Amino acid sequence: MTIEHGGALDRAIARFGGTRADWLDLSTGINPEAFPLPEIAPEIWNRLPDESLLTQALDAARGYYGAADTAAIVAAPGTQALIQIVPELVAPGEVAILSPTYQEHHVAFARAGWAVVPCADVGSVPATAKAVVVVNPNNPDGRIVPGGELLALAERLGRHGGFLVVDEAFADAHPEVSVAGEAGYDHLIVLKSFGKFFGLAGLRLGFAISGAEIVRKLAERLGPWAVSGPALAIAAHAFASGPVLNDFRERIAARRDRLSAIFQRTGIEEIGGTALFALIRHRQAHVLHEELCRRHILTRKFDYEREWLRIGLAAHEADFNRLEQAFKDIRA
Structure with a gap:
């Protein structure tokens, strides 16, 4: 049983070109913002x-x-x-x-x-x-x-x-x-x-x-x-990060709201998801997936449900704008 996971950016680059820096990877359910790292004592690395x-x-x-x-x-x-x-x-x-x-x-x-x-x-x-x-x-x-x-x-x-x-x-x-x-x-x-x-x-x-x-x-x-x-x-x-963790959680919610707003404005049907990703239904989801790939935007398609795409959160406002413009261009 071969399973396709999100995050297969290397395969997308091989097929559609570009470099990693060119691509907007929205194919995973991973928060695009990394939690701030603490200073780590040298002995923790050494022992x-x-x-x-x-x-x-x-x-x-x-x-x-x-x-x-x-x-x-x-x-x-x-x-x-x-x-x-x-x-x-x-x-x-x-x-x-x-x-x-x-x-x-x-x-x-x-x-x-x-x-x-x-x-x-x-x-x-x-x-x-x-x-x-x-x-x-x-x-x-x-x-x-x-x-x-x-x-x-x-x-x-x-x-x-x-x-x-x-x-x-x-x-x-x-x-x-x-x-x-x-x-x-x-x-x-x-x-x-x-x-x-x-x-x-x-x-x-x-x-x-x-x-x-x-x-x-x-x-x-x-x-x-x-x-x-x-x-x-x-x-x-x-x-144990307390207030920092609360702010971090609020930024996830804000990104998720921003993603849903894009679907509403572009006529994309959102049918589910979690705080870290959305699931959309589209009559030609695999075609939409490929059109987005041609614009170097990677989403997650499903072999078992060909009308579904999973779309994760973007890190920056410019990335959300890029996704929204891509939807508009594809539908034009």
């Missing part, structure tokens, strides 16, 4: 990350995500690493994945020998499912499953030795939807991405919050020093 640094970062993450004191938490080099490990923690069975969604969950479970059943909603999850995966808010349509439904599903699965994976990669900007505060049992695994919201995807950092046994297994599989010292130091700083 393996020690236990105190890891504990500091995990404690900061626990507070930031609102995890209960009884919950266990583990840091990983990106949630992608966790997505690949989780299916291997128990003997395979049947897994239901609310779809369409981030396709790496399907790939990871199938590779581990699970029978994957795509489901449209929680009500469609078969009683035979041993595990369920819900991306919440969902990528790419922004669908939100209420927390009460998720917790009820997790308890149901737990009664038969199963578990629910809730991937909250885009929940930082929508904290009200998070169930991280209810984690602490092995039948609920909450995945958290650091890089998307904080605009630091290159750092490769993610967290899993669950029961002690699941987290122990994850930590064992990840091995020692799974996360770099600088990544841990940056996370601890970001999680």
Whole structure:
């Protein structure tokens, strides 16, 4: 199964020309503004990350995500690493994945020998499912499953030795939807991405919050020093940044409003999304994608839904103006 992800700028350049500096990459759900980095002591670069640094970062993450004191938490080099490990923690069975969604969950479970059943909603999850995966808010349509439904599903699965994976990669900007505060049992695994919201995807950092046994297994599989010292130091700083973090969150909201305003003015139908990206419907979305590429603007198209494009946030006002003018030129 070949998966196309956002951020494939090199391929776009190879086909449509230009240099990286020429392109406006709106194909990802990563915040285009990187969170301000702290000064990092030289010894953090020079030494393996020690236990105190890891504990500091995990404690900061626990507070930031609102995890209960009884919950266990583990840091990983990106949630992608966790997505690949989780299916291997128990003997395979049947897994239901609310779809369409981030396709790496399907790939990871199938590779581990699970029978994957795509489901449209929680009500469609078969009683035979041993595990369920819900991306919440969902990528790419922004669908939100209420927390009460998720917790009820997790308890149901737990009664038969199963578990629910809730991937909250885009929940930082929508904290009200998070169930991280209810984690602490092995039948609920909450995945958290650091890089998307904080605009630091290159750092490769993610967290899993669950029961002690699941987290122990994850930590064992990840091995020692799974996360770099600088990544841990940056996370601890970001999680505790208070007013700076509030301002950062407000700028994300302002960019998102600016993107929606462009769709309204240019007659583009917006059908979903999260704070970090929008999903639009267009009768010839793949043609629109190519026309934008010819103008060196990259968006995310989908093979499974040819009327959808996902469009991320731009960093600067000039970039938003460029996108708006491109839509107008294409429609002219």
